[in-house]
Amino acid sequence: MTLDPIPNITIGQEYDQRYADAAVHYDALGPMADFYGRNMPVHHHDRFFQVHYVMRGMVRVYLDERPFHQQGPMFFLTPPTVPHAFTTEENSDGHVLTVRQQLVWSLLEETPTLGDASSVAPVCVATGRVSDDTRPEVNRVERLFDELRLEFEANRPGRETALITLTRLIFVSLFRLSANSLKAQSVRHDELSLFRRFNLEIEAHFTAHWTLAAYARALNVTEARLNAVCRRIAGVPSKRVIHDRLMQEARRLLTFTRMSVNEIAYRLGFKDPAYFCRFFARHAGTTPSNYRHNPPSLG
16 A cells, blocks of 8 residues: 655644744644644644643654653654654643744754754653753743743734744753653554554545444454554544544534535535534534634634
């Protein structure tokens, strides 16, 4: 089987279209996880750096197939084009910062002691486990994230300049802390490969509502093995991975289109719109109509 290219996700097009051309986008981890689902299959962000600063909750993250399993507070930094995947627990929360690459590159070109602009590596740092000497830097970056959140939510004079300045200061701290990056855990390459192929099959067939048996046949594995690999890699059963993809698409259509709930149900392969509404409510805790009129706060 030939794998499709790893998908590129552009936050300003898929999630928060008000900031399609912005140099900096910020949001809390919770609303973004509600939109995309707690399981994010392998993807990358072309021309963007992204930082997840997780204040609480367990995270499973794969940075270019290097696995980390870490309790917050922690952060992981992904440079442009680096493939990554992650799963967060339901109670996980924190900050997500997405930044155009030129902003970070210009910072490194001005201060090369922070790192080489041409070879920034992905890192995962457990900020709750740093030395006493490093603790002030952790406290500083957490205060800066709080300031960035407040600035992003407000509409005050000089907002864009403030966002860029705060972002540059945050990246100074992140690069300083990168020396504390964790060592990746061991994982079987064949299981990572199977999990990725499963997500590619889901992308191709989730609106056809394939059964787990159908996915297992396409991947030439048993349902039990597929489920075991999903639990080891993502911490969730295989059926949850499928449902998360359906919910991600449902949220996107409810947020960014004028399609009726019935039209969305049919678009997603549900033959009965009432069943779609029950499915959505079971996973989102609210009806599709209520979600459309009261979506999670975006920025």
